[in-house]
Amino acid sequence: MSENREYKSDVFSMLMENKEYALQVYNALNDSSYDDPEQVEVCNLESGISLSIRNDAAFIVDTEINIYEHQSSVNPNMPLRALIYFTAIIQGIISRKDLLSSRLIRIPTPHFAVFYNGKEDRPVKEIFKLSSAYSKPAENPELELVCTVYNINPDKDKELLKKCAVLDGYTSFVELVRKNENDGLDNPIEKAIDYCIQNHILEDFFRDRRAEVLRSMAIDMTFERRVELIREEEKEYGREEGRAEGREEGRAEGREEGRAEGRAEGRAEGRAEGRKEGVRAGTEQTHVEDIRNLMKNMNWTAEQAMTALGIAESERASYLEKIGD
Numbered sequence: 618m619s620e621n622r623e624y625k626s627d628v629f630s631m632l633m634e635n636k637e638y639a640l641q642v643y644n645a646l647n648d649s650s651y652d653d654p655e656q657v658e659v660c661n662l663e664s665g666i667s668l669s670i671r672n673d674a675a676f677i678v679d680t681e682i683n684i685y686e687h688q689s690s691v692n693p694n695m696p697l698r699a700l701i702y703f704t705a706i707i708q709g710i711i712s713r714k715d716l717l718s719s720r721l722i723r724i725p726t727p728h729f730a731v732f733y734n735g736k737e738d739r740p741v742k743e744i745f746k747l748s749s750a751y752s753k754p755a756e757n758p759e760l761e762l763v764c765t766v767y768n769i770n771p772d773k774d775k776e777l778l779k780k781c782a783v784l785d786g787y788t789s790f791v792e793l794v795r796k797n798e799n800d801g802l803d804n805p806i807e808k809a810i811d812y813c814i815q816n817h818i819l820e821d822f823f824r825d826r827r828a829e830v831l832r833s834m835a836i837d838m839t840f841e842r843r844v845e846l847i848r849e850e851e852k853e854y855g856r857e858e859g860r861a862e863g864r865e866e867g868r869a870e871g872r873e874e875g876r877a878e879g880r881a882e883g884r885a886e887g888r889a890e891g892r893k894e895g896v897r898a899g900t901e902q903t904h905v906e907d908i909r910n911l912m913k914n915m916n917w918t919a920e921q922a923m924t925a926l927g928i929a930e931s932e933r934a935s936y937l938e939k940i941g942d
Contacts, residue, residue: 630674631829636654639659643678660676680723681725682725682726685732688733689735690735693745693750696763699729699747707724732766741773744766806914807914
């Protein structure tokens with residue numbers, strides 16, 4: 618992937634840039650009743666992890682720092698990322714303080730939350746710990762960080778969505794985009810934005826930041842499709858390894874796993890090669906469709922679309938030919 622590091626916030630992070638929205642989410646998670654958005658101090662995370670699409674937000678309320686992240690796929694490295702974010706923010710807070718001072722330096726109490734709305738079925742709430750990543754497990758780790766993952770899909774944490782119009786509206790918008798895309802509608806993101814405005818779902822937000830939302834969601838959806846494709850490729854490689862083990866052990870466990878007894882090794886290898894070629898062709902076709910979608914939905918040139926997708930310069934001429942077919 619090319620080094621395209623222009624920061625673009627995803628829709629969740631854009632919402633959290635609004636102090637009123639951030640405070641509403643904070644109140645919902647903490648059963649509090651703060652009502653003055655000016656009590657919210659938004660923190661800058663640019664010194665954290667470099668991403669093309671920013672999916673995180675941080676802000677301070679009272680003496681607590683809240684680091685929130687949105688994820689459409691569960692990732693076990695969420696606590697590690699949260700640690701990096703927190704460290705970057707604290708470095709800014711204490712930059713003018715003397716760490717060798719005899720006086721204790723106070724820092725905000727941290728809280729880490731992840732809002733999950735992916736397609737994989739997950740529990741309503743999960744806990745991820747930094748200590749799970751330690752090479753040598755410790756019964757009482759000297760450094761621990763806990764991330765709480767909230768499943769905000771509409772059929773999961775209904776109580777949280779009921780308490781928070783911002784999260785409920787965000788979830789409704791994402792579901793609309795997915796439904797429009799599954800129904801094969803043209804411009805699924807624009808239609809979802811129009812619906813939200815007409816039905817007063819985060820109406821002011823979508824009116825004010827329509828272009829940013831459109832751009833971010835178009836790229837975000839493309840990345841999601843690429844992640845799904847990569848996972849399918851990894852599954853296929855796993856199947857090939859399984860077939861190799863089956864040949865070596867002389868066991869047959871079905872055509873799908875490539876372990877059928879009596880199959881000639883050359884025939885099995887030919888199938889594996891054919892599948893590799895098929896996966897490669899499927900990957901290229903997906904890229905072609907993604908380029909065309911971005912050109913259509915974003916009114917981009919092919920070069921702009923390929924840059925956003927991270928397609929290498931050496932491959933672009935080939936994709937330009939396919940787009941023209």
